[in-house]
Amino acid sequence: MRAPKRIRAIVDSVLQAPGSVRHSVAVLAAVAVATEALLALTDGAVAAATGFTVIVALALALARYAAGGGAQDSGYRRSVRLLGGRAPALGGWQHIVAKTLGDDSEVHLRTVMRPQLQRLFAARLAERHGVELFRTPQRARVLVGAELWPWIDPEAGAPQPALPEPVLRALLDRLETL
Template sequence: MKARPRIRTLTDSARRAPGSVRHSLAVLAVLALAAELFLALTDGAAAAATGAALLTALALALGRHAAGGAAQDTGLRRPTRVLGSRAPALGRWRRTVTDALADDGGEHLRTVMRPQLQRLFAARLAERHGVAMYRDPERARALVGAGLWPWIDPGTPAAPQPTLPEAVLRSLLDRLETL
């Protein structure tokens, strides 16, 4: 009986591809062994032991950093900038709402009100739930709610209606407050 040839899957080739984690670790291991061999041949056992200790400490530090890459525990990583410009403020909020609710507020909704609501929701989702609205819109949609999501969805260029109904604005602000 003939043996079937092993079928290589995409995951098998992806694991061995340059740039994969397995490939990177293999290259680093070969480099570490070469450095140890070089130290042992040139400077002796004491230098090789010191090199091994330094490589072990470096490997542990990098492993800890990689394992906690998504955690918000140490404060050592550069903070993520959630907002593109300045923090959303409520100084002109009364006029922004009035202009957006006007009959001819379609342009104002598209250029001012909707981006302002998107920034407020993005800041609240990131601050309270650790969800990046622009990178993970599915989780953001689940938190905001399917009924309100189309009004702030960053993946669509326009709101579902040309003007913003007052009931929808109230619902958006209530949801923003409860998030």
């Protein structure tokens, strides 16, 4: 009769904090053990082994989901609406900068580089200062600085058709200091 008292004490301690991760895991583990015991008693070892395999597969899938393994692309979670798309990889940035500083820079600045810079500044301003670039551009202008603001101003076009390299460096330096 000692074992049921121990089990009861464990169950009572777990059930004291419903809603916690520990509580949820304990309840799921108890259901899994009870299911395995019923499968073994009613249908035998083959059914118990199959049930164990299914339970382990479900536990691994649930753990991966809970840890966020597929959070960015799986579609099971709501995407973050602050940013419009996925960030380009470092190789992508090398290509973006080369095209922006190259011959066809006017179109590339307008369609690719400027939106990416606005996206980066929007993320940094929101994360560090609680300022939304597109909703409160006046506050964002104060933080970015009047000399660099025209290059990322969402309400106006770029001040020049091409982005000079010193301006790009200054924008990136300001982005790091924000």
